Amino acid sequence: MKLLRLVALGLSISAVLPAADFVENHDTLYNNLTIERRGTVVELRARSRGGEYLESAVDLADPLRLVVQYTRTLFAAALHEPAPKNVLMIGLGGAGFHRVFVHAYPQARIQSVELDPKVFELSQSKMAFKPNARTPVAVMDGRLFVKRNREQWDWLILDAFRGGFVPPHLKTEEFYRECAARMTERGVFVTNLHQGTELFAADLKTMRAVFPQVVLYEVAGRGNVIACAVKYAEPAMSRTPDVAGLKRVYPALAEKVDLAGLAAERIAFPEAVVKNARVLTDDFSPVEFLDALKSNNTNAR
Amino acid sequence: MGAPGGGRWDFLEFTLATGGLRPPNLRVHLVIFYTLVVLLGILSMGFQLLASRLLNPFFGSSLIVWAWLISTFLAAFSVGSILGGWISNAPTSQRIRAQWIAGAVAVGSLAFTAFFGRAVLGQIEIAFTEITTGLLVACLGLFFLPVTTLSSFGPQCVQFLAGRGTPPGKASGLVYGVSTLGNIAGVMLTAFVLIPHLPVSTLLYLWLGVALVNLSCLIILLRPDQPALSP
Numbered sequence: 198m199k200l201l202r203l204v205a206l207g208l209s210i211s212a213v214l215p216a217a218d219f220v221e222n223h224d225t226l227y228n229n230l231t232i233e234r235r236g237t238v239v240e241l242r243a244r245s246r247g248g249e250y251l252e253s254a255v256d257l258a259d260p261l262r263l264v265v266q267y268t269r270t271l272f273a274a275a276l277h278e279p280a281p282k283n284v285l286m287i288g289l290g291g292a293g294f295h296r297v298f299v300h301a302y303p304q305a306r307i308q309s310v311e312l313d314p315k316v317f318e319l320s321q322s323k324m325a326f327k328p329n330a331r332t333p334v335a336v337m338d339g340r341l342f343v344k345r346n347r348e349q350w351d352w353l354i355l356d357a358f359r360g361g362f363v364p365p366h367l368k369t370e371e372f373y374r375e376c377a378a379r380m381t382e383r384g385v386f387v388t389n390l391h392q393g394t395e396l397f398a399a400d401l402k403t404m405r406a407v408f409p410q411v412v413l414y415e416v417a418g419r420g421n422v423i424a425c426a427v428k429y430a431e432p433a434m435s436r437t438p439d440v441a442g443l444k445r446v447y448p449a450l451a452e453k454v455d456l457a458g459l460a461a462e463r464i465a466f467p468e469a470v471v472k473n474a475r476v477l478t479d480d481f482s483p484v485e486f487l488d489a490l491k492s493n494n495t496n497a498r
Numbered sequence: 499m500g501a502p503g504g505g506r507w508d509f510l511e512f513t514l515a516t517g518g519l520r521p522p523n524l525r526v527h528l529v530i531f532y533t534l535v536v537l538l539g540i541l542s543m544g545f546q547l548l549a550s551r552l553l554n555p556f557f558g559s560s561l562i563v564w565a566w567l568i569s570t571f572l573a574a575f576s577v578g579s580i581l582g583g584w585i586s587n588a589p590t591s592q593r594i595r596a597q598w599i600a601g602a603v604a605v606g607s608l609a610f611t612a613f614f615g616r617a618v619l620g621q622i623e624i625a626f627t628e629i630t631t632g633l634l635v636a637c638l639g640l641f642f643l644p645v646t647t648l649s650s651f652g653p654q655c656v657q658f659l660a661g662r663g664t665p666p667g668k669a670s671g672l673v674y675g676v677s678t679l680g681n682i683a684g685v686m687l688t689a690f691v692l693i694p695h696l697p698v699s700t701l702l703y704l705w706l707g708v709a710l711v712n713l714s715c716l717i718i719l720l721r722p723d724q725p726a727l728s729p
Contacts, residue, residue: 226561312560337629338558345627366554479555479616483694 225315227359232323238264239324241291241316243359252316252358253290255324260296261453267389267421268294270462272454273414274352274385276438277425279446281305281351285379287339287367288357289316291324295332301450308350309334310342312357340366340375349381355388365484368400369477373407377428386426393420396487398474400424401467406476410434414462422464436463531719532676535655537712539680542648544688545608545705546571549641551698552611556619557633566630570637571645578649585650586657590722597654597720601713604647608709611640612702648709651716652677658720 218234229244230252237258242249254264263269271294274281282305284298289311298307309328311317314336320326328334335342339357353376357367366372376386386408390400392415401424404411408426412434415422427434438460444451477484550559550567557563585596619636626632652673659669692701 312558338560340555341558341629344623364554364559365551366559369555371555478697480699481697482551486694 223315223319225313227313228316230315230319232319239291241319241324250358253293253320253324255291255293255296255326257325260293260325261300263293263297263453265293267416267423268297269454270414270416270421270423270459271354271356271387271389272297272450272456273423273425273459273462274354274387275443275447275450275454275456276440276460277412277427277434278351278383278385279439279443283348283350283381284308284352284354285310285343285346285348285350286354286356287342288355289320289334290356291320292326292332293324294354295326297450297453299331301447301453303449306331306333308348310339311336312338312359340372343372343375343379346379348379349384350379351381351384353380353384353386355386358389363484363488365477365482366479368396368403368484369479369482370403370406371479373404377407380428382428384428388424388426390422390424391420391488392422394488395474396484397422398467398470399477399487401471402474403477405471411466413464413466414459415464417462527719530715531655531658534712534716534719535673535676536680536683537708538648538651538655538716539677539682540684540687541705541709541712542571542575542645542684543681544684544692545641545645547685547688547693548698548701548705549637551693552615552619552640553633553636556623557629557636562629563633566633566637567641570641574642574645575649577642578646579653581646582650582653586653594721597651597717600647600650601717604644604713605706605710607643607647608702608706611644612699612706615640615702644709648713651713654720655716 218236219232221232223230223232231240231242231244231249233240233242238254238256240254241252243252244250251265256262256264281302284305284307286294286307286309289295289309292309295307295309298305309332311334317334317336321328326332339355343353355367355376357363373386380386386404388400388404390397401411401413404424404426408428409430410433411424411426413422413424425434440456440460443456450456475481546567549571550563553563553567581600585593585600588596618640622632622636622639626635655673655677656666656670659673660666664672688701692704696704
């Protein structure tokens, strides 16, 4: 009987674990992480609420290939601030975005902040990320970093997930104001959102409370929406950015990211959805509840 | 004496039966007494969730934050229990004075956290760049005192029952059992009902109001001239 139970348990575990070249699991301070390898692609997944969410993926044979779809859409920031020199990214993952960024912008620097030291370790040991002077990493809470670091950022990218969950203090009006204070005048705030939940509407309403302009890019078929926001009211964030000029000045970027396709992913701001949403503040941010019907980073499984 | 049965009054009957009491007056007293004990539990543990929401914008929501927060509350429970034990056995006049002082400190410190908590955290964040030191100061400064003084009423409730005929072991079990049910209610109510619908600042004012009423009633109920709950 015991043996049968063990076999059943083994079968149920194998049903949960994906078929891959290797699978290893880590219980960290903040996550339950799984590293999978499918051919040359290494995936970092986080288990949460009975699901497993793709946090990051890197093709070791071609590290400049953006495997996770939404990381390509994060480059929508280039359509609004085409010449970033100093970028802050909250949330490291496997640093797939970073590799393309430093390739596309050889003179620029991208600072990362990652809460989970194990994620940082795995990004190096399993996903071949080699942090250097242009790609430094700070292991700490993203909001603390923004408060304490006095640099000004041309792009400030918020992509901090704990499994499928976003810490409430990284979703509030006060935090967005702190971010805005650390952005250059032409700087772009970029964040990865999920459609189809009340949190999405509240997120947009909160961003609008801080940033005069917010535009959205939809990641095709994934449920992710990348929001880009700026501190200036004028000029309007162009619907027809100078993609040709961008290609000419940054050919390495154009080589890796379909900029015209990216510009075409822009969607209208859902005014009707946002109208009745509440602004999230440090005093009121029931993120977990608004996010109850949420999807995940990519829905890819 | 068997365990409480299925009827909704059986739990009270069980306690009342320990001394063959005079209902209904004493039943009312007991209902009030246990309600106040449940509220004490709700106030303590619900406050822990509110405390975490207060800390998050300043210190994040990492394991470090939770470790300090939980440790602070446990330390406060510990000190509060010892303090409450001492108050329970003090001479009557000293005991009454100590109860009012503890109640006033609990309400006053809760008021301080409710009205000035965020401003204080902002200053602590600036003053202490080391997160661990900042958290220690924040937790001790804003949460330790209210929880310690609230906890000090636990042993006094035990003494209240024990002094009225309930055997000390049973009195202790009843008070801490009921109080722990209040703890659970505090966590669930705060997490699933209150935080999703109300701002943290409003909830802190609510906590302050409930603590004021609860402790006032409890201190009055704990007066030595109250009728015996068992002969």
